[in-house]
Amino acid sequence: FISWNALLACYARNGHLQDGRHVFNKMPQHNCISWNTILQGFVQAGHTASAKGVFQSMIQRDIASCNIMIQASGNCGNLKEAELVLLKMPMHNVVSWTTMVAAYVENGYVDEAKKVFDDMQERNSVSWNAMINGYTQNRLYGKALKLFLAMDLSGTSPDKVTFASVIDACSTAADLQSGRLLHSEVLQREYETDVVVGTALVNMYGRCGRLSEARWVFDEMPLKDVVTWTAILAVYAQSGHAKEVLDLFLELELEGPGAVDTITMVCVLDACSHSGLVADARQYFVSLKDDYGVNPAIDHYYCMIDTLGRGGRLDKAEELVENMPFEPD
RNA sequence: UCCUCAUUGGGCCAA
Numbered sequence: 001f002i003s004w005n006a007l008l009a010c011y012a013r014n015g016h017l018q019d020g021r022h023v024f025n026k027m028p029q030h031n032c033i034s035w036n037t038i039l040q041g042f043v044q045a046g047h048t049a050s051a052k053g054v055f056q057s058m059i060q061r062d063i064a065s066c067n068i069m070i071q072a073s074g075n076c077g078n079l080k081e082a083e084l085v086l087l088k089m090p091m092h093n094v095v096s097w098t099t100m101v102a103a104y105v106e107n108g109y110v111d112e113a114k115k116v117f118d119d120m121q122e123r124n125s126v127s128w129n130a131m132i133n134g135y136t137q138n139r140l141y142g143k144a145l146k147l148f149l150a151m152d153l154s155g156t157s158p159d160k161v162t163f164a165s166v167i168d169a170c171s172t173a174a175d176l177q178s179g180r181l182l183h184s185e186v187l188q189r190e191y192e193t194d195v196v197v198g199t200a201l202v203n204m205y206g207r208c209g210r211l212s213e214a215r216w217v218f219d220e221m222p223l224k225d226v227v228t229w230t231a232i233l234a235v236y237a238q239s240g241h242a243k244e245v246l247d248l249f250l251e252l253e254l255e256g257p258g259a260v261d262t263i264t265m266v267c268v269l270d271a272c273s274h275s276g277l278v279a280d281a282r283q284y285f286v287s288l289k290d291d292y293g294v295n296p297a298i299d300h301y302y303c304m305i306d307t308l309g310r311g312g313r314l315d316k317a318e319e320l321v322e323n324m325p326f327e328p329d
Numbered sequence: 330u331c332c333u334c335a336u337u338g339g340g341c342c343a344a
Contacts, residue, residue: 005332036333064334098335129336164337199338231339
């Protein structure tokens with residue numbers, strides 16, 4: 001029953017486990033996919049123990065069930081257990097190995113990941129991407145770029161995910177030359193309309209200090225989401241261009257509710273802080289919840305305190321420290 | 330490329 005499973009997946013994805021359970025119980029029958037969906041729901045919600053319980057109680061398991069358990073173990077840093085699941089499962093597929101690579105990578109074990117990657121029977125673009133991104137995330141950008149070239153030569157075509165990751169490596173390394181090269185390849189493949197690739201490019205140019213190029217990419221993007229907007233705001237905020245930040249933010253506000261998130265507001269407040277715009281900062285700060293739907297977090301308080309301090313309003317800054325609903329550190 | 334499983338972009342931290 002495909003529609004039942006689809007409904008189940010919908011709840012599981014959004015973390016509505018109790019509703020998911022309800023649907024599960026109401027279903028006339030379950031197949032392996034139904035069980036896997038429930039299993040994945042627990043794993044995504046971080047309920048590893050419950051996931052293990054479900055896994056044990058499953059009558060039929062398939063490769064996907066085991067793959068989900070590899071991910072579950074990896075998520076809580078239990079790589080021995082992840083390896084054990086991988087070792088004990090009767091059949092493997094490319095997802096099993098790639099999940100293991102990702103598990104090692106996200107726990108910082110790049111060499112172990114590479115070992116699994118090298119030994120894999122079969123690789124697809126996701127496997128390559130997982131390993132390339134492993135280098136990117138662990139700031140081994142030289143290796144990331146090298147593996148990117150190896151991927152190209154291996155006959156597996158880099159996709160949008162590959163480019164996003166390797167462009168990000170250039171951002172971290174502030175490697176403008178490689179970044180530009182990748183940008184031209186992105187244009188050749190017509191990937192520039194992708195929101196994630198585009199945002200990675202905006203960030204790359206910004207981190208390399210090329211504000212106008214960052215802005216140009218931003219302006220050309222047909223689709224922008226909250227991450228895209230925040231990226232361009234951060235580029236301006238970090239280079240001290242508060243006016244651009246506030247102008248762009250006015251445009252962003254026209255996008256309507258839900259267009260900003262907590263990080264966006266940190267960037268806006270940060271821009272005010274660095275330009276001594278105490279009044280603007282105060283206005284944004286007090287409106288966080290009501291106008292922007294953002295719960296004031298400790299980062300917002302820090303920005304506001306910083307703004308007040310720099311503006312010479314030490315009394316107000318101190319008052320805010322004393323009244324903030326967080327432990328000062 | 331949508332019934333379940335793996336990879337990608339933004340502030341702070343890190344660099």
